[in-house]
Amino acid sequence: AQSVAQPEDQVNVAEGNPLTVKCTYSVSGNPYLFWYVQYPNRGLQFLLKYITGDNLVKGSYGFEAEFNKSQTSFHLKKPSALVSDSALYFCAVRDVGSSNTGKLIFGQGTTLQVKP
Amino acid sequence: DAMVIQNPRYQVTQFGKPVTLSCSQTLNHNVMYWYQQKSSQAPKLLFHYYDKDFNNEADTPDNFQSRRPNTSFCFLDIRSPGLGDAAMYLCATSRGGQGNEKLFFGSGTQLSVL
Numbered sequence: 700a701q702s703v704a705q706p707e708d709q710v711n712v713a714e715g716n717p718l719t720v721k722c723t724y725s726v727s728g729n730p731y732l733f734w735y736v737q738y739p740n741r742g743l744q745f746l747l748k749y750i751t752g753d754n755l756v757k758g759s760y761g762f763e764a765e766f767n768k769s770q771t772s773f774h775l776k777k778p779s780a781l782v783s784d785s786a787l788y789f790c791a792v793r794d795v796g797s798s799n800t801g802k803l804i805f806g807q808g809t810t811l812q813v814k815p
Numbered sequence: 816d817a818m819v820i821q822n823p824r825y826q827v828t829q830f831g832k833p834v835t836l837s838c839s840q841t842l843n844h845n846v847m848y849w850y851q852q853k854s855s856q857a858p859k860l861l862f863h864y865y866d867k868d869f870n871n872e873a874d875t876p877d878n879f880q881s882r883r884p885n886t887s888f889c890f891l892d893i894r895s896p897g898l899g900d901a902a903m904y905l906c907a908t909s910r911g912g913q914g915n916e917k918l919f920f921g922s923g924t925q926l927s928v929l
Binding site for chain 1: 819821848855856857858860863905907914916917918919920921922923925
């Protein structure tokens with residue numbers, strides 16, 4: 700069965716420090732991986748995706764993610780965190796049975812808290 | 816700006832009283848989705864439409880129905896809301912087809928059941 704795991708409920712970092720939000724996946728075949736961010740009382744916003752190609756994917760708001768096939772991971776990173784980055788972050792994988800839609804399986808989410 | 820709009824932002828209903836949530840999109844996307852999200856948990860897909868084709872998730876209760884009268888609009892009907900149905904309901908769209916997996920979400924409707 701395909702799944703996504705985010706092992707940390709919450710990540711705390713100081714503003715200006717690098718941040719990492721972890722994600723591991725389990726799928727058969729080649730994974731289509733995504734990161735979304737959710738600000739309080741809002742819908743999810745797309746950050747970035749990995750389909751094929753370079754293992755380092757750059758996305759919105761200075762975020763990037765590194766695809767690691769051997770470790771089945773897709774960690775979200777940012778070199779210098781901002782207080783405004785504080786939000787709920789979801790890793791997701793495309794359902795392998797949905798070749799034509801964006802039907803996604805989401806991880807449980809990680810709350811990022813950036814302190815001034 | 817093209818977007819996904821959900822109304823109302825907050826909805827209060829009574830136990831057992833039917834309620835309808837609405838979603839509209841100006842993106843002209845083929846696919847529309849309804850997700851249920853409880854207390855900052857992972858969004859859970861209820862169903863989706865690819866154009867007029869309705870796709871129900873296997874574990875979506877019969878209490879939940881959906882209508883898509885045209886490309887722009889999609890409705891979520893909860894026939895007899897229970898206390899356990901209180902949640903944020905998120906509508907999303909995507910273009911459909913290979914390479915178009917990016918989802919565009921509305922701001923959600925927070926449903927309370929009294």
